[in-house]
Amino acid sequence: MKKIFLFLFLTVSLHSALAQQAKQQPLGINLENYEYPYPVHFIQLAEQGQQLQMAYMDVRPAKPNGKAVLLLHGKNFNGAYWQQTAEALAQKGYRVVIPDQVGFGKSSKPEHLQYTFQLLAKNTKAVIDTLQIKKITVLGHSMGGMLATRFALMYPESTEKFVLVNPIGLEDWKLKVPYQTVDQWYKNELNQNYEKIKQYQQENYYGGQWKPAYDKWVVPLAGWTLNKDYPRIAWNSALTYDMIFTQPVVYEFAAIxxxxxxxxxxxxxxxxxxxxxxxxxxxTMGNYPQLGKDTARKIKNSSLVELNNVGHLPHIEAFDRFITPLIQFLDK
Incomplete structure (x- = not known):
């Protein structure tokens, strides 16, 4: 009996070790060896003395309804995490455009770049223009919510509807948090690994809960930490943290x-x-029940859907409860 238990224990341990090893395979600086759910296209950008590539997916429905939706990813993610959302929207006839911002996912990781939300919005508009889309619903999650806000303010004529899904930037952290230099953000990013990334996401995104399916969104970040060029990835991450911290959008929601x-x-x-x-x-920070209400009051012609017992990623954690009100809003 003891031998059986020992065998089972060793078997489980081996599977766990192999699974952990699989999660920690080095990934290319532009995720060359990481598969996306749809074909990836690129536009070329000339910015600040550099030639850069910006990746995007263009999901076209079998029966188009003539409308399009732009899905903007968060700080610790890439466009691939919109797969289920894109499938559901395409089934309803919506064309879905999913960019990876410069510095993220399969897009270029510049050696130097002055990041601004205006620059990212301009790049995103270049993707839309390349696809000859005149009007589009702009949906942003997390950091993507800050970018969606900037896009809607810069290009109101192109923004048909505006959706925020647990965006960051609903408050101005500069009023409470000591300023961190880019070098300080960079040092912190250099110390990242699989365990730290998972712990952060579990505590902050899922309220301490975890499901094996969530590992999928740890893998790209953890794989990067094993890449010989990780310092460049970490540097871009530090620059975008500085952008988020120093460029609030909270004061402009009334202009949407x-x-x-x-x-x-x-x-x-x-x-x-x-x-x-x-x-x-x-x-006093990150009080989303209150921040959601406050923001809805600031934005004219807005509605608020509150999802109880759901964390930072509704489209991952509670997809059915997320997609239903979204499609109802889009179909109006």
Missing amino acids: QAPALLIIGQRDKTALGKNLVSEEVRK
Whole structure:
């Protein structure tokens, strides 16, 4: 009997070790060896003395309804995590455009770049123009929500509708969090590994809960940490953290002209720099139940969907509860 238990224990341990090893395979700087759910296309950009590539997926429905949706990814993600959303929207006739911003996913990782949300919005508009799309619904999650806001403000004539899904930037962290230099962000990024990335996502995105399916969104970040060029990836990550921290959009929501929908998971507590403040101050940050209501009041012609017991990624954690109100809003 003891031998049987020992065999089972060794078997489980071996499978666990192999699974862990699989999660930690080095990935190319532009995720060359990481498969996306749809064909990836590129546009060429000349920016700040560099030739860059910006990747995107263009998901075309079998029966088009003549409308398009732009899905903008968050800080710690790439366009691939929109797969289920894109499938559902395409089934309803929507054309779905999913870019990887410069510095993320399969797009270029510049050796130097002054990142601004205006620059990322301009690049995103270049993708839309390449596809000859005149009007589009702009949907942003997490950091993508800040970018979606900037896009809608810069290009109101192209923004048919506006959707925020647990966006960051609903508050101005500069008012509470000590400033971190790019070098400080960079040092922190250099220390990342699979375990730290998973722990961060589990605690901040899923309220301490975890399912094996969530591992899929740890793998790209963890694989990068094993790449010999990881310092360049970490540097771009540090630059985009500085962009997020120093370029708030919270003061401009009243200028949004398009009909708007906010989908807010109520368990979310995400806020930049929470680890740099006292426990007392930390309790005042990332209060999404209140931030969602405040933001909906600021945006004219907006509606708010509150998802109880859902965290930072509604489209991953509670897809059915996320997609239903989204499609209802798009179909209006």
